[in-house]
Amino acid sequence: MYRDTPHAVRLKDYQPPEFLIDRVDLHFELDPDRTLVESILQLRRNPAATRGDGSLVLHGEQLDLEAIEIDGHPLTGSEFGVDQDSLTLHRIPDRFSLLTRVRIHPSLNTALEGLYQSGDMLCTQCEAEGFRRITYFLDRPDVMARFTTTLVADKARFPVLLSNGNPIEARDLDGGRHLVRWEDPFPKPSYLFALIAGDLSAIEDRFTTASGREVMLKIFVEPQNVDKCDHAMRSLKKAMRWDEERFGREYDLDIFMIVAVSHFNMGAMENKGLNVFNDKFVLARPDTATDVDFDGIESVIAHEYFHNWTGNRITCRDWFQLSLKEGFTVYRDQEFSADVGSRGVKRISDVRLLRAHQFSEDAGPMAHPVRPDSYIEINNFYTATVYQKGAEVVRMQANLLGPEAFRRATDLYFERHDGQAVTTEDFVRCMEDASGCDLTQFRRWYEQAGTPELTAEGEFDAETGVYTLSVRQFTPPTPGQPEKSPFHVPLAIGLLGADGEDLPLRLEGESEVPRAGTRVLELRKEEERFRFVGLSAKPVPSLLRAFPAPVKLRFEQSDEDLMFLMAHDSDGFNRWDAAQTLMQRLLLTLVRDPDHVVPDRFCDAFRSALLDTAGDQALLAEVLTLPTEGYLADQMDVVDVDGIHRAHAVLERRIGECLRADLLGVYRANAGDGSPYAFTPQAVGRRAIRNLALHYLMQAPDAEILGLCQDQFANGDNMTDVMAALSLLANHGGTEGKAALEAFYRRWSKESLVIDKWFAVQASCSREDALNQVLHLMEHPDFSLRNPNRVRSLIGVFCNANQVRFHAPDGGGYRFLADRVLELDPLNPQIASRLLKSMIRWRRFDRVRQSLMCAELHRILDTEELSKDVYEVASKALEAAQ
Ligand code: B3K
Ligand code: ZN
Numbered sequence: 060m061y062r063d064t065p066h067a068v069r070l071k072d073y074q075p076p077e078f079l080i081d082r083v084d085l086h087f088e089l090d091p092d093r094t095l096v097e098s099i100l101q102l103r104r105n106p107a108a109t110r111g112d113g114s115l116v117l118h119g120e121q122l123d124l125e126a127i128e129i130d131g132h133p134l135t136g137s138e139f140g141v142d143q144d145s146l147t148l149h150r151i152p153d154r155f156s157l158l159t160r161v162r163i164h165p166s167l168n169t170a171l172e173g174l175y176q177s178g179d180m181l182c183t184q185c186e187a188e189g190f191r192r193i194t195y196f197l198d199r200p201d202v203m204a205r206f207t208t209t210l211v212a213d214k215a216r217f218p219v220l221l222s223n224g225n226p227i228e229a230r231d232l233d234g235g236r237h238l239v240r241w242e243d244p245f246p247k248p249s250y251l252f253a254l255i256a257g258d259l260s261a262i263e264d265r266f267t268t269a270s271g272r273e274v275m276l277k278i279f280v281e282p283q284n285v286d287k288c289d290h291a292m293r294s295l296k297k298a299m300r301w302d303e304e305r306f307g308r309e310y311d312l313d314i315f316m317i318v319a320v321s322h323f324n325m326g327a328m329e330n331k332g333l334n335v336f337n338d339k340f341v342l343a344r345p346d347t348a349t350d351v352d353f354d355g356i357e358s359v360i361a362h363e364y365f366h367n368w369t370g371n372r373i374t375c376r377d378w379f380q381l382s383l384k385e386g387f388t389v390y391r392d393q394e395f396s397a398d399v400g401s402r403g404v405k406r407i408s409d410v411r412l413l414r415a416h417q418f419s420e421d422a423g424p425m426a427h428p429v430r431p432d433s434y435i436e437i438n439n440f441y442t443a444t445v446y447q448k449g450a451e452v453v454r455m456q457a458n459l460l461g462p463e464a465f466r467r468a469t470d471l472y473f474e475r476h477d478g479q480a481v482t483t484e485d486f487v488r489c490m491e492d493a494s495g496c497d498l499t500q501f502r503r504w505y506e507q508a509g510t511p512e513l514t515a516e517g518e519f520d521a522e523t524g525v526y527t528l529s530v531r532q533f534t535p536p537t538p539g540q541p542e543k544s545p546f547h548v549p550l551a552i553g554l555l556g557a558d559g560e561d562l563p564l565r566l567e568g569e570s571e572v573p574r575a576g577t578r579v580l581e582l583r584k585e586e587e588r589f590r591f592v593g594l595s596a597k598p599v600p601s602l603l604r605a606f607p608a609p610v611k612l613r614f615e616q617s618d619e620d621l622m623f624l625m626a627h628d629s630d631g632f633n634r635w636d637a638a639q640t641l642m643q644r645l646l647l648t649l650v651r652d653p654d655h656v657v658p659d660r661f662c663d664a665f666r667s668a669l670l671d672t673a674g675d676q677a678l679l680a681e682v683l684t685l686p687t688e689g690y691l692a693d694q695m696d697v698v699d700v701d702g703i704h705r706a707h708a709v710l711e712r713r714i715g716e717c718l719r720a721d722l723l724g725v726y727r728a729n730a731g732d733g734s735p736y737a738f739t740p741q742a743v744g745r746r747a748i749r750n751l752a753l754h755y756l757m758q759a760p761d762a763e764i765l766g767l768c769q770d771q772f773a774n775g776d777n778m779t780d781v782m783a784a785l786s787l788l789a790n791h792g793g794t795e796g797k798a799a800l801e802a803f804y805r806r807w808s809k810e811s812l813v814i815d816k817w818f819a820v821q822a823s824c825s826r827e828d829a830l831n832q833v834l835h836l837m838e839h840p841d842f843s844l845r846n847p848n849r850v851r852s853l854i855g856v857f858c859n860a861n862q863v864r865f866h867a868p869d870g871g872g873y874r875f876l877a878d879r880v881l882e883l884d885p886l887n888p889q890i891a892s893r894l895l896k897s898m899i900r901w902r903r904f905d906r907v908r909q910s911l912m913c914a915e916l917h918r919i920l921d922t923e924e925l926s927k928d929v930y931e932v933a934s935k936a937l938e939a940a941q
Contacts, residue, residue, distance in 0.1 A: 065927045067433045070379040076197055077108045078115055080204040085194065089212040089220075089256050091166040091176045095125075098161075098194040100204075103154040117146045118191035118198040119161075121173075126160035146195045159195050168192070169845055169886040177322035178281065180257030181217070182335055184328060187378055187437045190249035200375045201480040203246040210254060211238045217256040219279060223247070223331040225313050243331055245311070246478060248374055253330030255318050260285040264292050266299050268309045274299075278341065279318040287342035290738065291317065291356055298361035301395050306469055308368045317341065317360070321811060324847050324889050325441065326359050329366035336363070339812055339848060345736035347813050349779040350746060353738045357399070362392040368473060376480045378437045382429045382505070383483045385441075386449020390457070393450060401740045403631035404677045410606045410632070413451065417443035417609070419693050421510045423900045424935050426537035430483050430505040435931035438889050444508070451609040452504045455549055456487070458579070458607060459501070460494045468493035500547040500583060508537040511546050513582075515614040519597040525567070526554065526591045526598055530582055532610075538938065548582040551607040554591065554598035559627030567592050577604050577630065599623050604630040618644070622664050631678055638668070638682045642710075646691055649706035650699055657713045665714060666721055669752075676729070676744030680751045685710060688862045698903050704825070704863035708758070715758040722752040726767070736777045750783035757787040765795060772799050778813070786820050814841055815852040822856040829864040830871050833857050844883055847890050854879050858897040865897070866904065870911035873898060877915035880929060881922055888926030895919070895929060899936035913937070 081101045088095040102115075124141055127134045129151065140147045148157070168175035173192025174183050183193070191198040208222040214237040224243030231237045259279040266274045276295060278288045295317070302308040312332045323337035340359040343352055369391060370384035397405040420426060420443050427440065429449045434440050457465040472489040483505050491498050511534045518527045530550065534543035553576065554562045564578040565571075567590040580589055591598075599620050603612055624637035641664070648655050668682055688707055692698040715722065729749035736742070753771065756764045768791075772784035781803075788799040800821065807813035818841075822833055836842060836853055843849055858865050858876050865872040876898055883891035901912035919925070920933045 065435050065930055067435050068437075070377070070430075070432045073377050073379075075108045076105055076199060076202050077111050078102045078197065078202075079105045080197060080202055083196075083204045083206045084209075085206065086209045087211065087254065089181055089210060089217060091181060092164060094163050094165055094174060094181075096161050096163060096194045098157075098159050098196070100157045100196070102157060113150060115148045115151050117148070117195040118144065118188070119146050119195040120144050120192050122161040122163060122192070122195065124159065124161050124195075126158070128158040130155050131158075144191070161194055163193060170889070171322055171324050171847070171887060172889070174254070175322070177320045179216075180255065180259065180281075180320070182255050182257075182318070182320050183253050183330075184324065184335065185252050185330070186250040186328060188250070190252055193252075196249050198249050199377070200248040200250060201377065203248050203374070203478070203480060205246050206243045206252060207240065208243075208252075208254060209238060209240045210256065211236055212256050217258065219255070219257055219259045219261075221253075221255040221279070221316060221318065221333055223251070223253055223333050225332075243312075245331060245372065247331050247371060248480065251329070251331045251371055251374075253328070253333045253335055255279070255333065255335065258282070259318070262288045262292060264296065266296055266310070266315075268299075269303045270309060272309070272313075274310050274312070275314045277314065277316045279316065280338070280341065281319075281321075284319065284338070284342050287344045287347065288319075290343045290348075290353055291341045291360055294357040294360040295364060297357075297399055298364045298395060301361070301398065302365060302368070302391075305394065305398070306368070306391070306466075306473075308365075308473070310367065311372070315364075317363075321848070322846055324887070327363045329363040329370055331367070331371050334363045336360075337848065339815070342812060345777045346781075347778055347807075347810055349777075349782050350738065350743045352778075354396070354400075354743075358392050358396050361395045362388055365391045365395070372478065373473065373476045374480045376482050378434070378440070379430055379432065380482050381437075381440060382445045382449035382452070383481065383486055385446045386429060387453050387486070389446050389450035390453040393454075401675055401677055401744075403675065404681060404740070404744075406605060406632050407635050407678070407681045409447070409450075413443070413447045413609060415687065415690055415693075417447045418510050418611070419900065420444055421448070421508060421537065422535070422693075424538060424902075424938060425896070425899060425932065426508040428506050428508045428540075432539075436888075436892070436927040438928055439892055439931050448609050455504070455608055456490050456498070456501070458549055459498075459581075460490060460496060464494035464496075465490075498547075500545075503544060503546050507534065507543050507546070508540055509534045509543060511543075511548065511608075511610045513548070513550070513610050513612050515600075515602060515612065517600055517614075519594070521597070524592060524594045526594050526600075528552070528589045528591070528600065529586065530589075531586045532582060533585075538935070545583065545585045546608075548610060549607045550580045550582055550602070551577050551604040552580060553577050553601040553604055553628070553630065553633075554594070555601060555623070555627060556598060557596060559623070561629050562594065562598055564591055565593050566590065579607065601628050601630060601633045603633070603636075605632045606636075616640075622660075625664065625668065625682070635678070635682050639686055643686050643691065643694060646686065646703075646706050646710060647694060649709055650691070650695075650702040653702070653705060653709075657710060662714070662717045666718055669718065669721055669725060675740070676748040677740060678744070680744065680747035683748075683751060689859075692862060692903070695903075697905055698866075700863055700866040700904070700908075701868075711755060712758040715755040719756065722756050725749065726752040726756065731776075746777075746779050750780065753783065754787060757791060760791065765791070769795060769799070773802075778816075782816060782820070786823070789820050789824050790826065792826055808841075811841075812848070815848050818842070818849065818852040819856045822853050823860045825861060825863055827864075829857070829861055830867065830875060834875070844879075844886060847887065850879075850883070850890055850894070854894060855897075858894060866908060868907060870908075870915075873912050873915045877919055880919060884922075884926050884929050885924075888928040891926065892928035892932045895932045895936075899932060901936065 084099040086097040165174045165176045165181050172184055172189040190196055210220040220239040222241035224241050227242045228240035260282040261277045261279045264276045266276055278291055317334045319336050319338035319341035321338050327336040327340050340356050343356055365388050369387045375383050393409055429452055468490045471493045487498050511532050514531045516529045532545055556562050561575040563572050563575045621637040621641045625634050628634045688703050691703045726749055729745045768784050768787050771780055775781040785799055785803055789796045804817055880891045880895045898912050901909055916933050916937050
């Protein structure tokens with residue numbers, strides 16, 4: 060909690076550390092109320108540093124210092140100083156050993172950073188700056204040290220004691236206690252430190268690496284969850300094999316452990332050899348977890364595992380480089396999911412996410428580059444820009460280099476920088492050195508914030524057979540960056556002939572006729588012109604195939620052309636995108652003109668797509684899903700909350716009514732064949748299209764449809780189907796909705812992850828009394844502000860996924876959010892500031908809503924002792940418009 064105005068940390072102020080730490084010996088006497096931490100650090104002056112004033116400042120917060128010695132001599136009061144966040148040592152030798160003994164209080168740690176208690180276990184979260192709440196240290200990623208960790212605890216209460224690396228000693232002590240010692244042979248920054256103590260059960264497996272090393276794999280969970288770990292273990296083994304095959308990366312310790320924890324601020328954490336997970340991304344059984352959950356587990360397990368090379372062996376020099384590990388690792392997990400599942404569907408869902416979260420972040424008051432240049436609280440920068448846009452920036456480089464050169468470049472990166480803390484610049488240089496490509500201009504993707512807007516125009520000259528495509532790029536101003544220079548943009552395009560086939564794309568001046576298909580054009584200037592020759596008729600262009608760059612495209616295309624692309628484009632992504640553009644157009648017309656009649660040709664196009672059984676069902680479900688209300692809001696200059704909600708409802712209802720018979724047919728044709736649940740792309744696709752059909756049917760249900768939905772709810776043998784039906788029944792309301800919610804609660808009251816779904820389904824319910832229902836649920840005995848998953852399920856879902864009720868014109872939603880932020884901030888600032896982000900784009904709404912949101916933001920900012928996290932978000936939200 061701050062007292063003075065918090066100051067910003069800036070990339071340009073980076074200085075190498077004055078001291079390095081070679082070895083760390085930690086000794087913990089674990090107790091939830093009072094844990095003793097003794098640390099011995101071997102420090103030496105950094106030859107690469109500029110010499111300071113001879114003193115050394117170590118980070119440390121909320122530590123009760125009990126003893127301090129240098130080279131075995133206790134220090135006197137004048138030899139050191141301690142304040143709220145640091146320990147300063149005066150007059151120190153160039154090389155010395157520092158012993159500190161501190162007390163910490165895990166059971167009082169509600170921020171879930173550092174060492175804390177979750178249920179009956181003790182666990183840690185150190186990224187980004189949590190290690191300083193465990194002991195005094197140079198808690199910055201460019202200080203990499205070898206750790207040995209000794210854990211002592213009561214054996215009955217904490218039979219399992221884990222830390223990073225390999226176990227090297229275990230023995231019983233007197234008084235019912237025991238000791239376990241771990242040694243991590245790889246130097247690592249303190250943010251990758253972890254320890255776990257608890258009464259846990261484990262499932263075990265083994266993995267033989269490509270070079271024949273045996274690795275023990277263990278997943279630790281609370282005993283009642285041991286039947287929900289198989290999918291996680293399968294995912295881990297798949298990820299380990301994939302990383303060997305695709306990137307040549309092998310695992311490097313004798314043991315790899317995952318621990319599932321129920322109180323966790325984010326998804327998971329890649330601590331060396333000991334990944335700690337939000338249990339939501341580990342635990343799954345077909346009857347407790349949906350396809351989306353199974354998918355999330357597979358990709359998060361992979362993501363954290365992949366960090367072992369991209370993040371751990373090679374780490375970040377400073378936190379401005381966060382995307383070095385996060386962007387690259389997201390790219391790797393996206394490629395993994397594409398390879399083990401359906402590539403087309405994966406690309407669509409990734410772009411959907413990017414457009415929904417990253418584009419809106421880039422257009423708001425907290426827009427920042429992939430490599431930010433300043434922050435007040437680094438935890439606020441684990442953003443869609445650093446992660447998802449960062450992954451797109453790596454993807455563009457991979458595509459510009461091509462697969463072989465990209466593999467050479469990543470091999471070079473792993474070889475050149477193993478064991479180092481480096482920068483995004485080091486990464487790009489490897490891309491250049493291995494390929495000969497010049498990425499000078501490309502680097503702007505790391506430096507400039509904002510989403511580039513491409514405006515394209517096409518012209519066909521029937522006489523010469525030339526199609527001219529002109530493209531202009533413009534990037535709107537963002538905070539601190541009023542003017543932008545043009546980006547280097549790869550633009551993949553195709554041209555379709557009248558038969559729907561791809562045409563060969565020959566540029567003027569080229570003698571060879573290239574093969575028909577996609578061609579990548581490279582934009583570098585503000586305006587570029589491409590002339591395609593040898594065409595016999597006006598082609599239909601398919602631009603931005605597979606979404607080659609994180610840009611917005613403006614291109615006037617008729618509804619007919621979009622329907623043509625939707626039916627014929629050889630690029631699956633663009634078939635989907637054409638359908639989305641059509642639906643978006645229709646929805647925005649309905650927003651402006653509530654009397655507009657949905658044209659029959661829309662229903663016909665929807666029907667022919669629905670009945671085309673040739674393709675992938677999951678892809679079809681994506682094609683036929685309307686853009687969300689939130690996404691539509693992003694397309695408007697002034698968001699019309701109620702108009703969007705009404706238009707969405709009208710169109711969904713119309714689809715349900717005019718395609719009733721077809722939807723019923725699809726629903727019946729995709730019933731399971733009685734075989735047990737399988738998480739395969741085919742089975743997932745079948746459930747997706749079936750539940751989408753039910754969704755449209757339930758918009759105006761008669762007794763037959765309602766009966767189908769109730770039957771699916773009561774008899775579904777997997778959580779995907781049960782949840783789909785429950786959500787529809789809850790939105791339908793009445794006695795049916797109420798009964799379903801009650802039955803669901805009774806059935807699952809002991810499974811906290813399932814109860815999270817029960818809270819979320821009610822929070823997202825668009826019925827008019829939603830806010831009252833949410834307030835009422837806050838009083839439920841199962842609700843707790845101390846469990847982030849619960850907070851996200853109820854408060855987060857209401858504020859982010861229930862646009863029409865959160866933005867109710869009386870301001871009730873805004874008051875509710877501000878109250879919760881102020882209540883949560885002293886407990887858990889990271890969660891409080893994440894929630895607050897749902898209100899920062901207040902300038903996009905009408906005057907009434909603007910002033911209501913603005914008032915709540917001021918109320919927050921006027922509160923004393925805000926955390927840096929919330930202060931930064933609230934103050935940036937209120938800063939003058941760019
Ligand atoms: N590296 C962690 C995120 C840590 C967030 C700290 N506030 C998980 C991940 O991206 O893999
Ligand atoms: Zn990550």
